[in-house]
Amino acid sequence: MINQLEAIKERFDEVAQQIMMPEIVSDQKKFMKLSKEYKDLDKIVRQYRLYKKLLQDIDGAKDLLANEKDEDLRELAKAELDELVPQREPLEEALKEMLIPRDPNDSKNVILEIRAGTGGDEASIFAGDMFRMYQRFCDRMGWRMSLMDYTEGSSGGFKEIICQVEGEDVYGKLKFESGVHRVQRVPATESQGRIHTSAASVAVLPEAEEVDVEINMNDVRKDTFCSSGAGGQSVNTTYSAVRLTHIPTGLVVQCQDERSQLKNFDKALTVLRSRLYEIELQKHNDAISSQRKSMVGTGDRSDKIRTYNYPQSRVTDHRIGLTIYNLPAVMDGNIDEFIEQLRIAENAEKLKEGAVA
Numbered sequence: 001m002i003n004q005l006e007a008i009k010e011r012f013d014e015v016a017q018q019i020m021m022p023e024i025v026s027d028q029k030k031f032m033k034l035s036k037e038y039k040d041l042d043k044i045v046r047q048y049r050l051y052k053k054l055l056q057d058i059d060g061a062k063d064l065l066a067n068e069k070d071e072d073l074r075e076l077a078k079a080e081l082d083e084l085v086p087q088r089e090p091l092e093e094a095l096k097e098m099l100i101p102r103d104p105n106d107s108k109n110v111i112l113e114i115r116a117g118t119g120g121d122e123a124s125i126f127a128g129d130m131f132r133m134y135q136r137f138c139d140r141m142g143w144r145m146s147l148m149d150y151t152e153g154s155s156g157g158f159k160e161i162i163c164q165v166e167g168e169d170v171y172g173k174l175k176f177e178s179g180v181h182r183v184q185r186v187p188a189t190e191s192q193g194r195i196h197t198s199a200a201s202v203a204v205l206p207e208a209e210e211v212d213v214e215i216n217m218n219d220v221r222k223d224t225f226c227s228s229g230a231g232g233q234s235v236n237t238t239y240s241a242v243r244l245t246h247i248p249t250g251l252v253v254q255c256q257d258e259r260s261q262l263k264n265f266d267k268a269l270t271v272l273r274s275r276l277y278e279i280e281l282q283k284h285n286d287a288i289s290s291q292r293k294s295m296v297g298t299g300d301r302s303d304k305i306r307t308y309n310y311p312q313s314r315v316t317d318h319r320i321g322l323t324i325y326n327l328p329a330v331m332d333g334n335i336d337e338f339i340e341q342l343r344i345a346e347n348a349e350k351l352k353e354g355a356v357a
């Protein structure tokens with residue numbers, strides 16, 4: 001572990017010098033990439049410095065205890081050891097976790113897609129509840145959520161809603177939300193008071209950049225149409241909405257949230273690029289999962305990952321067996337505990353695989 005940490009410190013010092021070079025500062029892409037690497041490495045190096053100082057202090061106290069004749073000084077050394085030694089293991093565990101190779105997509109923004117599944121109107125209403133849950137979570141995280149496209153349900157909620165989420169480490173936190181979310185409750189449309197089971201599927205796509213996916217625009221057909229959503233008279237009477245069809249794959253993406261056709265085109269292209277990137281990412285994940293099946297799932301949209309039981313005020317994540325008996329708080333965006341426990345489970349798997357020596 002020490003060798004890995006020393007190598008990281010050397011790279012940190014190297015990056016610190018590079019981002020000061022005029023030729024790097026003038027190249028925006030290189031500067032942003034190195035600045036991000038500097039920020040990521042800085043967290044590890046700071047922790048490593050604390051760890052090194054702790055080891056030095058422990059060795060100093062042990063040396064004093066072994067060689068000092070003065071009893072008062074020996075007592076001070078013993079007291080210092082009693083205070084320092086218990087700090088060593090937690091620091092080592094924190095460093096081991098930091099050394100686990102990160103998913104390179106963790107720092108990316110995301111395209112969040114929520115779709116009503118089985119359950120008719122109630123599924124659309126639940127999809128709307130899910131959207132509000134994520135909206136509140138994003139607000140608490142200080143992330144920016146912007147709407148891209150939606151189709152409203154006939155009794156409320158959404159048949160489908162797509163939005164962009166921007167911020168720090170968005171994919172790293174939201175990636176565990178991909179899959180089927182199941183709800184058990186008495187629907188507002190149910191007159192007999194019977195509990196129904198409905199579902200909504202969530203897809204969290206890392207937002208792909210131009211360097212990740214190159215799209216040949218000759219393979220893309222662009223159609224424009226009048227928006228059907230809210231936004232005033234001009235939205236509904238001008239051809240501002242954009243639909244893009246990627247001919248080789250048959251993928252269809254549309255955006256109608258903006259009044260400007262150009263802005264809708266840019267947003268639709270972002271979604272298309274991210275969906276194409278997800279296809280390649282899924283191929284990569286399938287290759288890995290053929291060797292091992294992750295406890296926290298592969299992010300497959302068909303995996304039933306969580307159940308929201310309203311009569312019992314219970315939310316259960318089936319991947320890690322975690323149940324929280326405070327459904328109102330969860331639906332108000334307090335999903336931090338699920339995300340944290342899923343992250344811990346994923347890191348534990350990586351450690352078992354020997355990711356950190």
